[in-house]
Amino acid sequence: MEEGTVATPEELLLKQHRKEKKDLQAKIQSMKNAVPKNDKKRRKQLTDEIAKLEADISNRHEEEFRQLKSTTDTKVEELINGAETMKVEGGEQEDIQQLRVTKAQKRRDKKAAQEKERESRIAEAEMLNLQGERHQEGLRLAQKLAQQQLQIKEISSDGHCMYRAIEDQLAQRSKPELTMSVKELRSRTADHMRSHADDFLPFLTNPTTGDMYTPDEFEKYCSDVEHTAAWGGQLELRALTQVLHLPIEVIQADSPAIRIGEEYASEPITLVYMHHAYGLGEHYNSVEQLKDPAAAGDS
Template structure:
């Protein structure tokens, strides 16, 4: 999927002031954030990675364009001004507007004037700001316009940074809000979190961690590799296979859900193969399959301050509703990780 352009470049040389440009940049950022939110909200499990990449590209393009506009606006005047700056930097001899000769580098008093400006004091607009007192007339010193411009630009950039910081402070920190809600739920249920690597296998690795904690066999002794290098199947792979096998064995139960999500492309067999053999993300369907495959109750703590419960069907469980089932606890994040949705394992605080 190719990221669309973040927006056409508006003119920056048509009389737009720094304040107007900052206001327009803030509006563009809000509009883009709204577009990104809608894209992520409407993304499916299959398109989520591509949508995230597209959104990152849109943000990068907008940032680069706005930075370029600021550089163009704050870059000063045209060729004549650039030549004057070069002359002043190199100490080229010339004559100022009052007919006074200027020679070589500017006096140290001009450097003092720049330091005063950066500390909040305005430079004098008079070309004779460093001249001697009336009782002791002396040669008139030329204003160092280049240093004035540098000081002015520094002040404008500081104002821009402060405005951006104020706007950021007023934005909702979804990651912090989610984390706070999750911590409340953990405390209420006396749970502690076990970090799982955000590598695409997180749901299956978290379930594997829970099954080991509960004493439930994960792989059934299965091994992979040749006879000489046979090794136990990693937990997340065994759990992936269990989910895929259950979906294949109950294709009629899952066909309707997969048709709606996959657009009817590939069927149950192709979907189960991706779950078993690739880093395909897992979700609600896989949790349902795993609850039935292992006969456990899955409880998922979510950032909205609620716990979703997924139970195995009675037919698959082979027991009545009164059976005491073991419980798998998971934490589900929507905003807490840079790659997107993520699952961690949860254990009782008393567990080692």
């Protein structure tokens, strides 16, 4: 920031929030260091406590940004009204009192204004992020997963996210016989749906007419599943449980977990379904074991 300039309220609040987040991380590290690594029960309690602390500070920061914005809007309006009054009362005195501004001063003023604008954009972006549905959904999911000693493992958003998440889950099992690529998962899904058409065809309807798919439309649907980046949903998940002979559990932020393939007693494949991830909305992620608290604090 240019020497001599005054920080805006948004900049000051952002600076305060950064310090509070840094202090919280120091506190969390101290809490982690106080719990023995072999005390699994206390570590689980600690994970829940940390998730609550992080959620609390995010919600408080969001509210403080909201209140500041409301206050700032009111002050700006008052300043505008005051300036109009001074202009009327001052008349020609305004011209007499103006100082000549050198080119160097203009450059300094311009640079200071640009710096202020940049800081304001950072503050606004952080406020929008805290208020954003994606951020809030992520916090709720993190709290749910922490109760199972799990955390989100990000999967790329390219139309194959459901299959990539399942591919990742199978790879985590360290059983070569279960390992499948996205291409193979899509192919096996499509083949299973074709060979069990009576189980899937009744749930597919033409979006224009509302009629159940014809055999040709169903084959086109299966072909898209196999050969394109067509997004996967509950029908494909049902087919995959039968292909893999494994149950699939889908965790959501605001709804109970969905379990498909309950006829299989094995440990389920666990996916996270997000309603507000990325620009297109819905998205699947994988999960992984929650990092060791001590290790996570050092990273």
